[in-house]
Amino acid sequence: MGHTDAGHTHPVNFDPTATEPDPHPPARSAGRAVRIGIGGPVGSGKTALVAALCRALGDRLNLAVVTNDIYTTEDADFLRAAGVLAPDRIEAVQTGCCPHTAIRDDITANLDAVELLEQRFPGLDLVIIESGGDNLTAVFSRGLVDSQVFVVDVAGGDKVPRKGGPGVTTADLLVINKIDLAEQVGADLTVMAADAHRMRGELPVISQSLVRTPDAPEVTDWVLAQLA
Numbered sequence: 522m523g524h525t526d527a528g529h530t531h532p533v534n535f536d537p538t539a540t541e542p543d544p545h546p547p548a549r550s551a552g553r554a555v556r557i558g559i560g561g562p563v564g565s566g567k568t569a570l571v572a573a574l575c576r577a578l579g580d581r582l583n584l585a586v587v588t589n590d591i592y593t594t595e596d597a598d599f600l601r602a603a604g605v606l607a608p609d610r611i612e613a614v615q616t617g618c619c620p621h622t623a624i625r626d627d628i629t630a631n632l633d634a635v636e637l638l639e640q641r642f643p644g645l646d647l648v649i650i651e652s653g654g655d656n657l658t659a660v661f662s663r664g665l666v667d668s669q670v671f672v673v674d675v676a677g678g679d680k681v682p683r684k685g686g687p688g689v690t691t692a693d694l695l696v697i698n699k700i701d702l703a704e705q706v707g708a709d710l711t712v713m714a715a716d717a718h719r720m721r722g723e724l725p726v727i728s729q730s731l732v733r734t735p736d737a738p739e740v741t742d743w744v745l746a747q748l749a
C-alpha cells in the first residue's frame with residue numbers, strides 16, 4: 522500500500538539566522554598558543570586587521586600568523602611586505618577550494634601550519650588565523666581556534682548585520698569595519714550597530730575604521746583579554 526503524507530503536518534521552525542552551536546568544546550591544552558580566527562567576506566578588512574594586530578602586539582607577544590587564500594599566497598605576501606612581523610612568523614595555506622572548507626570542514630592544513638609555527642617558535646603566545654574571504658556563512662571549527670572574530674564592513678550597505686549568518690550571530694567578536702566610509706555609501710551606523718546587537722544578544726560588537734585608528738585599539742584590547 523502506498524504511503525501518503527496526507528494529514529501529517531510537519532512544523533517547520535526554520536530561523537535562517539539560527540545556527541547550531543558547535544558541540545565540541547575548544548580543544549585548548551595547557552601551555553599552547555591561543556588561536557584566534559579572523560573571518561568575514563572578501564575585502565572587509567581582515568588582512569588590514571591582522572596587520573594592525575601585529576603592529577600593536579608584535580613587540581609584546583610571541584606572535585605568529587596563518588593566512589588562507591584560495592589560489593595564491595597574496596595575504597601572507599602582503600603582510601611580509603608590510604613588515605608587520607618577521608617573515609618566518611607568517612605561514613600561508615593555499616586552500617585550493619572554498620575557504621570555509623579549510624577552516625571548518627577539513628582543518629588539517631591549518632593545523633599543520635599552526636604546529637609548524639609552534640615548533641619554530643617555542644613558547645608562542647598567540648596564533649592569528651585569517652580565513653580566505655568568503656561570504657556570510659563561513660565560520661571556524663572550534664577544533665582549530667579558541668575564539669573567532671567576524672569582520673564585516675559598511676561599504677556593502679547597512680543591511681549586512683541584519684542578514685545574519687553564523688559569523689554575524691555567533692562569532693565571539695563582530696567587527697563593523699570601515700566606518701569612515703559610512704557617509705559615502707549612505708550607511709546608517711546606528712542601524713548597523715542596533716541590528717548587530719539584536720542578532721547577537723550579549724556578544725560584543727566593535728565599530729572601527731582602520732584609516733582613523735590604524736592600530737585597532739579596541740580589538741587589540743579584546744585580543745589581550747582572550748589571552749588573560
Ligand SMILES: Nc1nc2c(ncn2[C@@H]2O[C@H](COP(=O)(O)OP(=O)(O)O)[C@@H](O)[C@H]2O)c(=O)[nH]1
Pocket residue numbers: 561562563564565566567568569570654698699700701702729730731732733
Ligand atoms: N576606508 C577604509 N578602507 C579600509 C579599512 N580597512 C581596510 N581597508 C581597505 O580595504 C581593502 C580590503 O582590505 P583587506 O584587509 O585586504 O580585506 P580582506 O579581503 O578582508 O583581507 C584594502 O584596500 C584596505 O586598505 C577601513 O577601515 N577603511
Ligand SMILES: [Mg+2]
Pocket residue numbers: 567568569596651654
Ligand atoms: Mg585578506
